[in-house]
Amino acid sequence: MASITLNGIRKSFGDNEVxxxxxxxxxxxxxxxxxxxSGCGKSTLLRIIAGLEAQSAGxxxxxxxNVNDVRPSRRDLAMVFQSYALYPHLxxxxxxxxxxxxxxxxxxxxxxxxxxxxxxxxxxxLYAQVREAAETLRIGDLLNRKPGQLSGGQRQxxxxxxxxxxxxxxxxxxxxxxxxxxxxxxxxxxxxxxxxLALATTFIYVTHDQAEALTMSDRMxxxxxxxxxxxxxxxxxxxxxxxxxxxxxxxTPSINILPGEVDTxxxxxxxxxxxxxxxxxxxxxxxVGLRPEHLEVSSPGVPDAGxxxxxxxxxxxxxxxxxxxxxxxxxxxxxxxxxxxxxxxLPIGAEVLLVARSGAALIFGTDDRRLRMRDExxxx
Ligand SMILES: Nc1ncnc2c1ncn2[C@@H]1O[C@H](COP(=O)(O)OP(=O)(O)O)[C@@H](O)[C@H]1O
Ligand SMILES: [Mg+2]
Numbered sequence: 406m407a408s409i410t411l412n413g414i415r416k417s418f419g420d421n422e423v424x425x426x427x428x429x430x431x432x433x434x435x436x437x438x439x440x441x442x443s444g445c446g447k448s449t450l451l452r453i454i455a456g457l458e459a460q461s462a463g464x465x466x467x468x469x470x471n472v473n474d475v476r477p478s479r480r481d482l483a484m485v486f487q488s489y490a491l492y493p494h495l496x497x498x499x500x501x502x503x504x505x506x507x508x509x510x511x512x513x514x515x516x517x518x519x520x521x522x523x524x525x526x527x528x529x530x531l532y533a534q535v536r537e538a539a540e541t542l543r544i545g546d547l548l549n550r551k552p553g554q555l556s557g558g559q560r561q562x563x564x565x566x567x568x569x570x571x572x573x574x575x576x577x578x579x580x581x582x583x584x585x586x587x588x589x590x591x592x593x594x595x596x597x598x599x600x601x602l603a604l605a606t607t608f609i610y611v612t613h614d615q616a617e618a619l620t621m622s623d624r625m626x627x628x629x630x631x632x633x634x635x636x637x638x639x640x641x642x643x644x645x646x647x648x649x650x651x652x653x654x655x656x657t658p659s660i661n662i663l664p665g666e667v668d669t670x671x672x673x674x675x676x677x678x679x680x681x682x683x684x685x686x687x688x689x690x691x692x693v694g695l696r697p698e699h700l701e702v703s704s705p706g707v708p709d710a711g712x713x714x715x716x717x718x719x720x721x722x723x724x725x726x727x728x729x730x731x732x733x734x735x736x737x738x739x740x741x742x743x744x745x746x747x748x749x750x751l752p753i754g755a756e757v758l759l760v761a762r763s764g765a766a767l768i769f770g771t772d773d774r775r776l777r778m779r780d781e782x783x784x785x
Contacts, residue, residue: 406434407468407481407574407607409454414463416449416631423449424631427463431575432623436601436608440618441628442654447611450628451577454609455484467574483568487580490564491552497563498548501535504571538569541603557585558593565600575607582617594620615655619643627651649769652694658720658727658740661700665693665768671779673768676732678710680766682778691776692769697727697742699765702751703758711758714739716751 409431416424423446431437439447452458454465456477465472472480491500506515514524521528539545542562552560561581568576582590598621601608612618618625619639626636634648646652652660665673671684675693703711718729726748728741741759751757768776
């Protein structure tokens with residue numbers, strides 16, 4: 406288990422500045438996810454931590470020790486990639502044995518036939534370690550298969566096993582699930598979270614998929630354009646985003662964003678509908694974020710101020726029903742979460758009033774920064 410500290414990491418490829426002065430403290434044993442759109446610099450950052458790429462500036466520390474000049478193999482980290490990079494001609498057991506042989510055996514002891522004869526007890530020891538990792542991953546009965554005889558999920562587990570046998574101080578994973586089909590990807594999320602608990606080792610996990618980040622992480626860092634916009638637990642990231650781009654990136658369906666106008670007292674209205682609360686800072690124009698679950702279909706006869714909404718599309722997910730539509734037949738669109746029962750009388754074309762739940766609106770300035778309301782509960 407290790408803590409990993411990044412101080413002022415910068416990286417440019419020629420004129421292309423990919424990471425800009427990035428600081429991050431990854432705690433002992435935590436599952437930390439780097440999440441952001443494709444091209445934002447996640448893999449580059451992970452490769453810098455692993456030592457596979459040199460940073461242009463800044464320091465990488467593992468357990469407080471500067472490892473800038475330490476070779477990848479000496480950093481004691483295990484890297485798991487999206488492409489499993491298993492040797493196709495070797496069995497699962499032999500694949501898993503390879504890193505141990507490289508670490509623990511001399512040249513002659515690694516020879517195919519002579520080696521095991523020369524170093525029988527060492528081999529027995531190493532095979533025991535392979536079997537132990539395979540049991541943890543529940544691939545003990547697949548050890549004699551070749552990668553071509555495995556399913557995608559089994560291959561991913563074999564690749565994890567090969568990373569596990571060296572008992573690294575941290576696992577670095579770069580989109581390890583993206584080659585799997587959708588159902589298996591969802592299943593593997595819980596397996597990885599369980600594996601993290603079982604190994605009690607630091608995991609740094611890279612993904613572009615916000616759902617993976619939300620479901621597995623202790624903390625997640627949302628990256629865009631080579632910067633970390635916010636580092637928080639999944640719960641805080643969702644409920645209390647500090648930046649409009651974070652609010653829009655996290656959550657499916659995405660948060661509704663509408664233009665807001667602010668009067669001289671800090672009261673906000675959206676398309677002429679007032680929003681509760683009063684801004685602390687002065688601003689004239691803001692963006693108002695309302696998640697689909699923060700809107701309600703108003704009951705008939707209730708004289709609430711709301712958004713006149715016309716249903717244009719319905720998405721039935723079983724327990725939830727999302728209604729998509731336009732506000733007052735303008736170009737502004739909203740998504741509202743309801744239940745199939747509630748939406749029973751709301752076919753395409755239906756017109757209703759949508760009301761924002763009190764205190765739910767997230768307000769962002771023109772610079773995308775979150776603006777606070779007076780008396781608003783503080784993050785935490
Ligand atoms: N070896 C490289 N040479 C030049 N540019 C690179 C190299 N590796 C990555 N980049 C560039 O750095 C940026 C970030 O890439 P990457 O870290 O792979 O992003 P992500 O993993 O978030 O999708 C991209 O613009 C990419 O083209
Ligand atoms: Mg990548």
